[in-house]
Every structure is written in C-alpha cells, then in structure tokens.
Amino acid sequence: MKRFVLFLCVLLVNCIFIVCECRADTAVTPEKIQQLFPKATVIGDKQDDYPVYPVYQLQELLGYAFESNDLVELPGFSGDRINLLIGMDVQGNIVGVDILHHHEPIFLHGLGPEPMRKFLDQYIGQNVSNRVIVDSAANDTNPDDNTVHVDGVTKATVSVIVMSDTVLLSALQVARNKLTGFASAPAATAKQDNYAPLSSAELLNQGYLKHWQLSRDEFEDKLGSSLDDYPAGTFDTDFNDTFDIYYAYLNSPLIGKNLLGEEAFARLQAMLKPNEQAFMVMSKGFFSYLDPDFKPGTVPSQVSLIQNELPFAMRDLNFFSSLPQALQGDLAATDDLQLFAVNTQSGFNPSVPMQLNLNIEVARNHLIKQQAQFSNDYALPESLFDIAEVEVMEKPLPAWVRVWKMRWHTITILVLSLIAVTAIFVYQHKLSANEKLFRKVRWGFMFFTLIFIGWYAQGQLSIVNIYPILQSVINGFDLQVYLMDPVLFILWLYVFISLFIVGRGIFCGWLCPFGALQEMVGWVAKRFRIRQYKISFNVHRRLWWIKYAILIGLAGTSYYSLSAAEVLSEVEPFKTAITLHFVRYWPFVLYTLVLLGLGLFINKFYCRYVCPLGAGLAVLGYFHKFEWLTRRKECGKPCTMCYHKCDIKAITPEGDVDYNECVQCLECIVYYNNDDLCPPLKKAKKTKRAKPDIADSLAVEVK
Structure with a gap:
C-alpha cells in the first residue's frame, strides 16, 4: 500500500509538472511586439497619455500594441481577467494576439493552450468595425454585411466569449482614441457661421475668454508655505503678486477667429483632426502653468480639463512651432501661450460646463515636493453649438x-x-x-x-x-x-x-x-x-x-x-x-x-x-x-446489516449515520422499508404470523 501511494504521488507530481509548463509569460517585451509586427524597425515605449506602444517601420507608423488589462475589466470563468497583448494597424485591423496571462482552468490544465491560441488566431485580419459572433455559422455570412462568425471551442463557451469581448472592446477603445475614422461623432459641434467681430474685452465680458487670477496668498495657503521659502527661480515674486491665466475654447469662429485672426484660425482648423476641440491657455505673473520639462506636442502635467468629475488630457498642438506666439487685438501673448486639443471620443462635450484644473507640484528642496490643486469653472452657451441628438446605441448584452x-x-x-x-x-x-x-x-x-x-x-x-x-x-x-x-x-x-x-x-x-x-x-x-x-x-x-x-x-x-x-x-x-x-x-x-x-x-x-x-x-x-435517514431502536444493536451493507461505511457499527460521509444513495432505506430484507421487520413479520388469532381461539372453544 505504501508503494502504491508513493506511485500515485509521483504520478500526480508529473501531472502538475506538465501543467506548469503550459503557463504563459506575463511580461510585455519588444520581442513579443515584434512578433505581432514583423516589419517593425522601431518599437516605442508605452505612451503616458494612453496605454499603447506605437510601432514604426522607419518613420512610418504601422500601428499600436496594447495590453487588454490596461483597457477593459472583464472577468473570465475563473474570476480573473484574461490579459492579452494585441497588435492593431492604422486601418483598425488586428494583426496579432498573444496570451500574456490567464487563469482559465479549461485551457490551463485541461485542453491546453493550443485551442486557446487557435481561437484567438481567428481575430487576426478582422477589423474592429466588424461585428464578430462566436458560433459555427460561418457559411451563413452575408458578404454585404460586416458580421463575422468565428468558431468557438467546445467545453469552453464562457472563456471564448470573454476572450472575444476582451479583444474587440480593447481594440475598439484604442481605435477610437488613436485612429482616424473610428471616433464617435461629437455630441456638440461649433457653428461655423456664427461670427461677429469682438474685442478681447467683449470676449471677457461675455465669458467666451476666461481670466482666472490667483493671488499670492491663495498659493501660499494651498501650499502651506511662503513662496519665499522655495528655491530661487521657482516663483517670480519680484515684479508680480498675482498669477493670471487666460484660456478659451477656439473651435467657434466667434471666439477662435477673434483671438487668433482669420489666417491663424484657418490654419488651426486644418490642423485639427475630426472631433478634436481646441483650447488656448496662457499665463503671466509669478508662475507658469507649464512645467519646466514641458515639450511641445506632448500633454502638460500641470493643466487639464475636468468635466462631470472626469479628467480629460489636453494635447499640445505645437501650433507656434514656426510662427511667433501672437494673438489678435489688444490681448498680449505670453511666452507660455499654447494651443491644445481635446478629443470628444473620450466623452468630452464642449457645450457642457467644465473646469480648468491646475495640479501644481513644486520642489521645496531636493527631498520634499509640495502640491496644490486649483480649478476654475468655464461654461459656454448652447447657442454656439449644433447639438446632435444622442444616438442610442444598443449596448451589447453582458x-x-x-x-x-x-x-x-x-x-x-x-x-x-x-x-x-x-x-x-x-x-x-x-x-x-x-x-x-x-x-x-x-x-x-x-x-x-x-x-x-x-x-x-x-x-x-x-x-x-x-x-x-x-x-x-x-x-x-x-x-x-x-x-x-x-x-x-x-x-x-x-x-x-x-x-x-x-x-x-x-x-x-x-x-x-x-x-x-x-x-x-x-x-x-x-x-x-x-x-x-x-x-x-x-x-x-x-x-x-x-x-x-x-x-x-x-x-x-x-x-x-x-x-x-x-x-x-x-x-x-x-x-x-x-x-x-x-x-x-x-x-x-x-x-x-x-x-x-x-x-x-x-x-x-x-x-x-x-x-x-x-x-x-x-x-x-x-x-x-x-x-432524513430514519433509524430503528434495533439498528446497530442487535442488527448491523446496514453497517455491513453500506459500501462507503457512513453507518457506524452502532447504527448511527455519519452525515459528513454519507452520500445518501438511499440503499439503507431500501433495506429499512422492506420486510424481506430488514432483519427487525422479518422478525416482526414472523412473530405476527406465529401469534394465534383471538377470534379463532374463541371459535374453537364454542365448537
């Protein structure tokens, strides 16, 4: 028996070793991304503003690689998410899918990883605009329809549906955020025929141009320290005791053309991608809203828009890369004048009230950094916009x-x-x-x-x-x-x-x-x-x-x-x-x-x-x-039939039922309810037959 138990243990360890060999590597490496894009010559780092890896062939953008866990939260059959590395080209076609991590039992130590890979390979070449259905009805596909059928995996229905949703939803998010032509139509677009000459003062009075002023006392109160306590050059307090920020929405000609001038406004319109909304921000005074390490064309760390309690990154357009920073009219441009773009596909709506948010971080010394946050309300009248009817999209069933x-x-x-x-x-x-x-x-x-x-x-x-x-x-x-x-x-x-x-x-x-x-x-x-x-x-x-x-x-x-x-x-x-x-x-x-x-x-x-x-x-x-399993007083003593007949020994020699071990096969109840099988019932039946009937006895005496 000891040798046999040892044999079972060795066999089980061998099985466990096979399972361990089937586990996927979880790290994203350039080599993994290279497998998705064989022609790639440059693989960029994960971007700060959106969790994707840009992939290039020389100077040409081939597409993006991304982890599904960065974009969607869909629990699999095990309760844990299936993390996939997905590659997508600039046309929105999926070029490859790699498995980074999963806990799906059927693939982990059941069918093995190969059926999982074969299922995911069906998504290679599919465009994110297609409607993909997991079934076996590929022969019924209408060539004029964008519906695509892919084969599932027998015994893994739940896992394959979650994998399908993981691939499609994460890829669609990246397409809407990074690719042209996949963004949702904005809920509000600026009216392009709405224009009248306005001065800077009139723009300020009507709230189109916002002047936000912060005093030195407000800064010190938020930071908890005097501005003089910071290293030289952090704050310019020699000539200014205020920090003034000017910002405005630019897509409307009533604002953008009056601030930038007709020629610059036309150039801005040509630079903007579909559904992008432009904002101007500049400041003057003892501080600048741009962080010292700011690079043109990137997202500044100290300024963003907040709408419905959600933050929206502002990407610099590098508008003044070849031209001097200048504004139309009597409002003087400052050195940190920048134009930024916000994409409406992320849910931003320019006709809805918003806040400009400042998240200031300054170093007190080489060990300590202090932060201060400020926000300022900004709202534009609906008369500036064409408000589109909200398209009610049919949400996919869970x-x-x-x-x-x-x-x-x-x-x-x-x-x-x-x-x-x-x-x-x-x-x-x-x-x-x-x-x-x-x-x-x-x-x-x-x-x-x-x-x-x-x-x-x-x-x-x-x-x-x-x-x-x-x-x-x-x-x-x-x-x-x-x-x-x-x-x-x-x-x-x-x-x-x-x-x-x-x-x-x-x-x-x-x-x-x-x-x-x-x-x-x-x-x-x-x-x-x-x-x-x-x-x-x-x-x-x-x-x-x-x-x-x-x-x-x-x-x-x-x-x-x-x-x-x-x-x-x-x-x-x-x-x-x-x-x-x-x-x-x-x-x-x-x-x-x-x-x-x-x-x-x-x-x-x-x-x-x-x-x-x-x-x-x-x-x-x-x-x-x-x-439920009833007992008689004879059970266990003297009768031990159920104890001997119970195949799994859930009945004790004393006749008691151990419900922790009993599988309730009801075999003992068969004996219990049959007088031909149960000894106490047999005895009672025999006794009843042997006992004389009183009526018969009386009849004999009378006779």
Whole structure:
C-alpha cells in the first residue's frame, strides 16, 4: 500500500509538472511586439497619455500594441481577467494576439493552450468595425454585411466569449482614441457661421475668454508655505503678486477667429483632426502653468480639463512651432501661450460646463515636493453649438446573459432533473419500498448524471469553483463571476441550499458525474464478484482526514497563490474524466484510471479518502437541519446489516449515520422499508404470523 501511494504521488507530481509548463509569460517585451509586427524597425515605449506602444517601420507608423488589462475589466470563468497583448494597424485591423496571462482552468490544465491560441488566431485580419459572433455559422455570412462568425471551442463557451469581448472592446477603445475614422461623432459641434467681430474685452465680458487670477496668498495657503521659502527661480515674486491665466475654447469662429485672426484660425482648423476641440491657455505673473520639462506636442502635467468629475488630457498642438506666439487685438501673448486639443471620443462635450484644473507640484528642496490643486469653472452657451441628438446605441448584452440564452435548453433539462431528484428525496420511503423500481430509478439517474450533467453539460463541480468564493473575501464579491456558467451556477445554488437541509449527500450521491462514474465501477465489481479489500472501521475513520487535509492545503494555497492552488487542484481527476472525456496527456489519464481502478476493490475510494470538494461540502453540510435517514431502536444493536451493507461505511457499527460521509444513495432505506430484507421487520413479520388469532381461539372453544 505504501508503494502504491508513493506511485500515485509521483504520478500526480508529473501531472502538475506538465501543467506548469503550459503557463504563459506575463511580461510585455519588444520581442513579443515584434512578433505581432514583423516589419517593425522601431518599437516605442508605452505612451503616458494612453496605454499603447506605437510601432514604426522607419518613420512610418504601422500601428499600436496594447495590453487588454490596461483597457477593459472583464472577468473570465475563473474570476480573473484574461490579459492579452494585441497588435492593431492604422486601418483598425488586428494583426496579432498573444496570451500574456490567464487563469482559465479549461485551457490551463485541461485542453491546453493550443485551442486557446487557435481561437484567438481567428481575430487576426478582422477589423474592429466588424461585428464578430462566436458560433459555427460561418457559411451563413452575408458578404454585404460586416458580421463575422468565428468558431468557438467546445467545453469552453464562457472563456471564448470573454476572450472575444476582451479583444474587440480593447481594440475598439484604442481605435477610437488613436485612429482616424473610428471616433464617435461629437455630441456638440461649433457653428461655423456664427461670427461677429469682438474685442478681447467683449470676449471677457461675455465669458467666451476666461481670466482666472490667483493671488499670492491663495498659493501660499494651498501650499502651506511662503513662496519665499522655495528655491530661487521657482516663483517670480519680484515684479508680480498675482498669477493670471487666460484660456478659451477656439473651435467657434466667434471666439477662435477673434483671438487668433482669420489666417491663424484657418490654419488651426486644418490642423485639427475630426472631433478634436481646441483650447488656448496662457499665463503671466509669478508662475507658469507649464512645467519646466514641458515639450511641445506632448500633454502638460500641470493643466487639464475636468468635466462631470472626469479628467480629460489636453494635447499640445505645437501650433507656434514656426510662427511667433501672437494673438489678435489688444490681448498680449505670453511666452507660455499654447494651443491644445481635446478629443470628444473620450466623452468630452464642449457645450457642457467644465473646469480648468491646475495640479501644481513644486520642489521645496531636493527631498520634499509640495502640491496644490486649483480649478476654475468655464461654461459656454448652447447657442454656439449644433447639438446632435444622442444616438442610442444598443449596448451589447453582458457575457453571462448571452451564455444563458445560448444554453437555455440545457438549463431547462437541468432544472427539471433537479426537481426530479428533489421528488426522489421527498418520496424516498415510498420509492424504496419497491426495490426493483428504486434500482431502475437509481441507475437511470446515475447514467443521466454522468452523460448529461457531466459529459454534455459540463456540470462537474470542482474545488476550483470555490477559489473565487475564497478570493471574494479579500477582493470583494462579484456575482457576474458565478453567473458566467449557468449550469455550474444552478448546481452550486441547489447544492448550497441542500447542504443546510440534508447535508452533502444530494450532490455527492446523485449529482456528481465523477461520483456516478465511481458508482458504476462499483456495479462492475459486484457484477464480476471482485473481492473487496476490507478496511477496519477505525482505519477507515482515520483515512477520512486525508481529504480534509488536502482541502485545508488547497484553501490556504489559494490565498497565497491562486496559480499554485489551481495547479495543485490536479489532485481532482474531474477534468480528465468528465471535462475532457479522457482525451489528455497520458499521466493525467493514468492517474484517473488508477483512482477508478481502486474503486473495483475499495468502493468509491476517491470520494471517501481523497476528494477535497467532498470535504468542503461536508464542512458546510455539518450544519444541516434535517436527518432524513430514519433509524430503528434495533439498528446497530442487535442488527448491523446496514453497517455491513453500506459500501462507503457512513453507518457506524452502532447504527448511527455519519452525515459528513454519507452520500445518501438511499440503499439503507431500501433495506429499512422492506420486510424481506430488514432483519427487525422479518422478525416482526414472523412473530405476527406465529401469534394465534383471538377470534379463532374463541371459535374453537364454542365448537
């Protein structure tokens, strides 16, 4: 036995080693990006204003590479996000997808990474404007439609839908932010025929041009120190005691043409990309809104726009790169006069009130930096704009809703089967009174559980499903994580409720596909009269604790490292036997066959001594409300039939039922309710027959 246990451990370690080899590298490297863009000669650093890596061939921009985790938050089947490195060219075509990190069990230690890569390869060449549907209806594609069908992966419906959404939504965000032609139409556009000559004073009076003045006292109050306490050159307080900022919206000719002049305004209009909104900002006084390290054409760190409590970066247009800084009229330009662009595709609307935000950071010394924040309100009248009707876009249904709709027929059959098993338990005494009928119902349901719930519907619960629940204690509860697989969600809901009513038995004895497979192995052993290995009750009771030790180890590991816990969960043979139908690397198949083979000699060996899921359910099931398996006073003393007939030894020699170990197969109830099988009932029946009838005795005496 010791040698055999050592063999099992070595086999399991070999399986874990194979799983570890399948894990993806998480780092983004130039080499990975180069694989997406083979012609690239220059790969830029991740940009500060938007999380993308620009890719060039000499001086020509080829496209962008980006991580999906920087752009979308879509939990996968495991509850963790699938992080992908995606490459997209300047036309919005996806040129490559690489897997950086994921925790999807079906690919991590199930089907392996190859089906996942093949699925993602279908997105290469797809344009982000296409509508991609995951199904197998590619032959029904209308050539005049932009709908594209891609094949899913059997047994991985949830994962592939999340991967599809991850690729498309992150790519669409980048396209709208970085590529021409993909931006949403602005909600408000400046009227180009709205112009009248206005002086700077008139622009100020009407609020089109804003003059924001901050005093020295206001600065010192925010910083908490006198301006004289800062190094020389930080503040110019010798000639000025105020900090004045002038800013204005420029797309409207009523403002932009009056400030810049007709020629400069026309040049600005030519520079702006579709949907970009231009602003002028300049300052004078003891400080400058531009940070000392500011470079033309970049985003300044100390100034931004705030609208609806959301920040919007202002990108410098480098408008005065070849011409002197100048303004029309009597408003003198300063050295830090700059024109900036804000893109409306990020949700900015120039007709809605906004604030100019200053985030000042100055060094007190070489160790200490101090910050001060200021904001100033700016609102423009709607008469300057053509307000477009908001286009009501049909939001895509959440991934979990789409999965539930796709699997409605499976859900219906599963719910009906749960109603059936509930009825079996409610009427267990009536059903078990007819031994032949009970056997047929029991065998039929075991085949249904294995074939439909397990192999077809992929409804094998696993200790891996518990990890998100444990992680929610730290990371918070997200119901969508559990709704992603309707079959598992319904089963878990049913099992969780039943745990507190009758204990773990309904799942372990009736709804566990691998448990059903083990029961069938037990039938084979009985059919061929394979001799069972006898384990004394005391040894049996000690072996119980193995599965609890495994449970504690896995639960503790999941808090330390979710990846490590998922690897160690290979102690469960469910993925090999149920999820993958034994189509897997040979060590996994051998490990599973060995566990099933043990069931020929020790009934349900895995369930009784190894299964961490069963141990976890037993812990919760300990608090069950009812004890459905009734007992007689003769049970255990003198009658020990149920103790000897219980194949998993959940009945003690004293006749008590241990509900932590009982799988409620109801075999003992069959004996309990049949006077031809139960010794106390046999005795009572025989006694009743032997006792003379009083009426017969009286009749004899009269005669």
